Amino acid sequence: MSTSPFRTTLLATAALFLSSYATFAGETIQMFDGKSLAGWKASKNSPEGTYQIEDGVLQIRGGQGHLFFVGADGKANFTNFDFKAKVKTYLGANSGLYFHTAYEDKGWPSAGYECQVNASHKDNKRTGGLYAVRDVLNTPAAPDNVWFEYHIRVEGKRIQIWIDGKQTVDFTQPEDWTPPKGMPGRKLSSGTFAIQAHDPGCKADFKDLVVERLP
Numbered sequence: 474m475s476t477s478p479f480r481t482t483l484l485a486t487a488a489l490f491l492s493s494y495a496t497f498a499g500e501t502i503q504m505f506d507g508k509s510l511a512g513w514k515a516s517k518n519s520p521e522g523t524y525q526i527e528d529g530v531l532q533i534r535g536g537q538g539h540l541f542f543v544g545a546d547g548k549a550n551f552t553n554f555d556f557k558a559k560v561k562t563y564l565g566a567n568s569g570l571y572f573h574t575a576y577e578d579k580g581w582p583s584a585g586y587e588c589q590v591n592a593s594h595k596d597n598k599r600t601g602g603l604y605a606v607r608d609v610l611n612t613p614a615a616p617d618n619v620w621f622e623y624h625i626r627v628e629g630k631r632i633q634i635w636i637d638g639k640q641t642v643d644f645t646q647p648e649d650w651t652p653p654k655g656m657p658g659r660k661l662s663s664g665t666f667a668i669q670a671h672d673p674g675c676k677a678d679f680k681d682l683v684v685e686r687l688p
Contacts (some may be wrong), residue, residue, distance in 0.1 A: 497686060503588055504542055504666070505531055514543045518579040523670050531679040533568055533670045541576045542666040552663040553687035556625040560590060560600075560618050561678040567594035567671035569604065573626065576585040584658040588625055588634055590669075590677060592617045601634060601641035613661040614641050620678075630661060630675040630688055 482667035504512065515524060519538025524531065533540075543549050556572070561647040567590070574585030587604040598604060600621075601614030614636035615621035624635040634642035652659040668679060 497533050500632070500686045502544070502684050502686075504684060505680065512542060512544050512549075514541050514547075514576055515539070516541070516576075516578055519670065521559070522557075529680060531668075531682075532670065533566075533677045533679070535673040535675055535676055536670050537672055538579075539571070539577070539582060540668045540670075541574070541577065544665075549665045550663055551665065551684065551686065553628050554626070555685045555687055556623075556666070556683070556684040558623050559620050559622045559680045560615075560623045562590060562592045562600070562615075562675040564593050564617055565668075565674045566617070566677045567591045567596060567675055568677040569669035569671070570623065570625065571667040572627065572660050572668050573667065575664050582658075584662070585664055585667075586632065586659060586661075587669070590623070594671075596675075600602065601636045603632060603634060603642045603644055604610040605656060607642045607644045609641055614639065627661070631641065632661075 507666065510524060510526070517537045519540070520536035523538055524540050525534055525537035526532065532620060537616060551572070559562065562568070569590050570588040571585050573581050574582040577583065586606065589602045589604045589609070590600055591596050591598065592600055592615065597611050598613065599609045599613035602609035621637050626633045630646040632644045632646070646661050650660055
């Protein structure tokens with residue numbers, strides 16, 4: 474039986490797509506090498522010294538800005554994923570982990586969701602919450618001065634957060650979702666991650682940042 478050139482091309486294209494998809498889904502990425510900010514890009518408004526590295530730890534030390542994960546090719550993009558990091562906060566720290574966001578030179582990221590990192594800042598939205606959507610109020614899921622695991626999973630319209638294995642958020646974005654007032658970009662799409670330095674008093678540490686792509 475003969476095969477037309479069109480059919481051959483179609484089958485080859487389908488095989489290539491399935492091969493690429495199989496490689497893509499399930500890929501695990503070590504986001505931080507413990508030695509440099511390779512794969513990361515700081516917003517231009519971040520003061521010098523905001524992001525430091527010491528003993529394999531990414532340190533956030535004051536300022537107001539955001540550090541975006543851009544990946545080795547500068548085009549990091551995620552839809553469904555499983556993300557984990559070790560985090561430590563200090564007195565008065567206010568930080569956050571954004572996802573489905575995109576690089577911006579200044580200001581707060583306009584796209585995506587923020588997972589709060591804050592145990593003792595005057596803002597009572599605490600660690601473990603999905604900021605302005607499913608907040609953890611007053612009592613943080615983890616205290617200052619100790620390492621804890623921040624675990625974020627996004628599958629379809631479902632967002633889940635765990636702190637040291639204890640679930641703090643299980644939110645499914647409705648089909649008719651209306652983002653919080655003043656936050657039109659707070660919705661699921663695709664994008665990258667960012668680490669927030671909220672203000673000059675922010676002091677927080679991050680290490681072992683790993684993300685797995687999900688189908």
